[in-house]
Amino acid sequence: MDDWEETENAEVVSVISCASTEGSREHFWKDDSSGKSSGGWRGRWGRFTDSLFSRADEKSNGTGTITGTSSFNQDWEFFKNTEGQQGGIRGRGRGRGFGRENRSDFNGDSNGFCESEFRGVSRGGHGGRGGRGRGFRRGTEGGSRGGFREDGEQRGRGGFRGGYRGKGENNFFQEKENKELKQRDEGSADKPKVSYIPPALAEDENSVFAHYETGINFDKYDDILVNVSGTNPPQAIMTFEEAALCDSLSKNVSRSGYVKPTPVQKHGIPIISAGRDLMACAQTGSGKTAAFLLPILHQLMIGGASSSFFSELQEPKAIIVAPTRELINQIFLEARKFAYGTVVRPVVVYGGVSIRHQVSDLNKGCNVLCGTPGRLMDMIERGKGGLSKVQYFVLDEADRMLDMGFEPDMRRLVASPGMPSREGRQTLMFSATFPEEIQKLAADFLKPDYLFLAVGIVGGACSDVEQTFIEVGKFSKREQLLDLVKTCGNERTIVFVEKKRQADFIATFLCQENVPTTSIHGDREQWQREQALADFKYGKCPVLVATSVAARGLDIPDVQHVVNFDLPGSIDEYVHRIGRTGRCGNVGRAVSFFDTDVDGHLSRPLISILSKAQQEVPPWLEQLAFSSASSGGNFNANKNNFAFTDSRKGQQRGSSFQGNTVQSQVTAVLQPPPEEEEEWE
Numbered sequence: 001m002d003d004w005e006e007t008e009n010a011e012v013v014s015v016i017s018c019a020s021t022e023g024s025r026e027h028f029w030k031d032d033s034s035g036k037s038s039g040g041w042r043g044r045w046g047r048f049t050d051s052l053f054s055r056a057d058e059k060s061n062g063t064g065t066i067t068g069t070s071s072f073n074q075d076w077e078f079f080k081n082t083e084g085q086q087g088g089i090r091g092r093g094r095g096r097g098f099g100r101e102n103r104s105d106f107n108g109d110s111n112g113f114c115e116s117e118f119r120g121v122s123r124g125g126h127g128g129r130g131g132r133g134r135g136f137r138r139g140t141e142g143g144s145r146g147g148f149r150e151d152g153e154q155r156g157r158g159g160f161r162g163g164y165r166g167k168g169e170n171n172f173f174q175e176k177e178n179k180e181l182k183q184r185d186e187g188s189a190d191k192p193k194v195s196y197i198p199p200a201l202a203e204d205e206n207s208v209f210a211h212y213e214t215g216i217n218f219d220k221y222d223d224i225l226v227n228v229s230g231t232n233p234p235q236a237i238m239t240f241e242e243a244a245l246c247d248s249l250s251k252n253v254s255r256s257g258y259v260k261p262t263p264v265q266k267h268g269i270p271i272i273s274a275g276r277d278l279m280a281c282a283q284t285g286s287g288k289t290a291a292f293l294l295p296i297l298h299q300l301m302i303g304g305a306s307s308s309f310f311s312e313l314q315e316p317k318a319i320i321v322a323p324t325r326e327l328i329n330q331i332f333l334e335a336r337k338f339a340y341g342t343v344v345r346p347v348v349v350y351g352g353v354s355i356r357h358q359v360s361d362l363n364k365g366c367n368v369l370c371g372t373p374g375r376l377m378d379m380i381e382r383g384k385g386g387l388s389k390v391q392y393f394v395l396d397e398a399d400r401m402l403d404m405g406f407e408p409d410m411r412r413l414v415a416s417p418g419m420p421s422r423e424g425r426q427t428l429m430f431s432a433t434f435p436e437e438i439q440k441l442a443a444d445f446l447k448p449d450y451l452f453l454a455v456g457i458v459g460g461a462c463s464d465v466e467q468t469f470i471e472v473g474k475f476s477k478r479e480q481l482l483d484l485v486k487t488c489g490n491e492r493t494i495v496f497v498e499k500k501r502q503a504d505f506i507a508t509f510l511c512q513e514n515v516p517t518t519s520i521h522g523d524r525e526q527w528q529r530e531q532a533l534a535d536f537k538y539g540k541c542p543v544l545v546a547t548s549v550a551a552r553g554l555d556i557p558d559v560q561h562v563v564n565f566d567l568p569g570s571i572d573e574y575v576h577r578i579g580r581t582g583r584c585g586n587v588g589r590a591v592s593f594f595d596t597d598v599d600g601h602l603s604r605p606l607i608s609i610l611s612k613a614q615q616e617v618p619p620w621l622e623q624l625a626f627s628s629a630s631s632g633g634n635f636n637a638n639k640n641n642f643a644f645t646d647s648r649k650g651q652q653r654g655s656s657f658q659g660n661t662v663q664s665q666v667t668a669v670l671q672p673p674p675e676e677e678e679e680w681e
């Protein structure tokens, strides 16, 4: 997906951050709606703070980075001004987005709350000419414009033009770059541009190596059964010393608080160092990222990695892809941490951020290129990233990267000019889940003698997460959720919902109940997503309502609690979601609302997941699973749709660590794509 699509999709109003700046918000809504809305919501909404207003104010610092802080009122001044001058806040949605969606979702709700409350919003939207959906978004852009303009920079085409000063580098390539990009931009004049530039990263050692502590169950990793299948697997290492990582890397590993390797690292590091292709499956939060980063970085460091500073075409030796922006950014930060103080330079590219900014960063040199598929392909097609030197091709969340959504992109990537064939590169795939179908497909990307590493039960849930289920009907979920989060106090909680608009509704609802909450989903602008994560991470909003965009890979410290407000369509998505807690030996809790009308098909696979993770199975769930099976439900006990071992089973096997081959009968029902597919990168 490119910049344009991202922005154009942002139809639905992005609400929500937390409930801390009442006065300011009140002021905003009053001004905005007076005489336009039915007024019913004015008072209540006064308590909210949209991330727009809780975030750092947009001010150009002359390098294009958005920095600084400011009060909401200043932002509101931008809005007012912008409305007058550009019509920015009026929008054109005619009540699209917020009002309408609220109504369709909550009409008929038994307590009537949303019906009356949100209809007010909707009416306000119409009265205000254009609803909150688009009108609001345009307003956001207007705010940004105003911000840059105020700094005395260029008028007109948005924050980027106003704030960015790439020419500061004053070099030939930058000039050329700008010209080319300008040409492209002009060719797409009808499309809004993405101008967001993330804040500059802190470079000091403490920030780079900030990490959380391993938990009480970290040593239990040693008891997990591991199976490596394939021919001649190398010997596992037991310590980081045995990995013989080069000095700087070794030092960075210690600075990161790593004392001993996790099982996926014990096996993965020597496999990768031996030059073997790998498909690795290990439970959530068990250190898969370092398992691939360390041997790659080691190799690049001892190989004397060099990249041409300010070269127009960067040819990285490693390409890492992941399905979401936040995840790829996290992987990049891990790579940056381990490469700290060395010549190896990782770079990240992902959608929702100014492409010029990323090109300019890429031009400074790149040995490891981390990217989401859309932006990565864009960089390659623009001739900014070359593939001919690729030695390592890594797919994190590989099952997701090869499912229906991303498979074509991955095939396009490996078929791109210059990309070495599978014989000429090393391909590494990692995930906590690996359905058999995907394993078979993955084999197209791997050398035939790849190794399959299974740590614990393939596709199994992390046993450090206590899983409970509450049988609940659609209309009681919100009240149940409120009870839950209120009893959690300040515990960091992620609430997963199925739909993007639902994420905003639930976050709004919790804010109204004085639970500081924020939300993350594919319809939010990138800065809002990053702000939401930061607000959650640093405790400003201890509750994050998220769609599946946050289900995989995100490693947020101290998430004690995951709530599945809506269960996902597939069992592997469930495993990833609950894996946001109970990481790296820490314990966590997951509570799932089970609506028998909707979630019945999950009863059998859930029971299997629960029992494999030594969790209690609720009798009602067992009964439901039994009755759905006996009544010809969609569970087929004999048909294993998902594989939990190497899909080549039956072929030759290599070593079996601890003499065990891990097998599971967990079965999941393949789901059709969700009604509203979450937008991935």
Ligand SMILES: Nc1ncnc2c1ncn2[C@@H]1O[C@H](COP(=O)(O)OP(=O)(O)OP(=O)(O)O)[C@@H](O)[C@H]1O
Pocket (backbone or CB within 6 Å): 211, 212, 214, 257, 258, 259, 260, 261, 262, 265, 282, 283, 284, 285, 286, 287, 288, 289, 290, 431, 432, 552, 553, 554, 555, 579, 583, 584
């Ligand atoms: N050997 C280790 N010692 C201490 N901490 C570690 C070690 N390995 C990894 N970690 C930390 O554990 C956390 C989880 O690691 P990581 O994010 O790589 O898990 P993962 O297996 O990729 O999870 P997921 O399946 O959710 O993507 C990170 O904060 C990471 O820095």
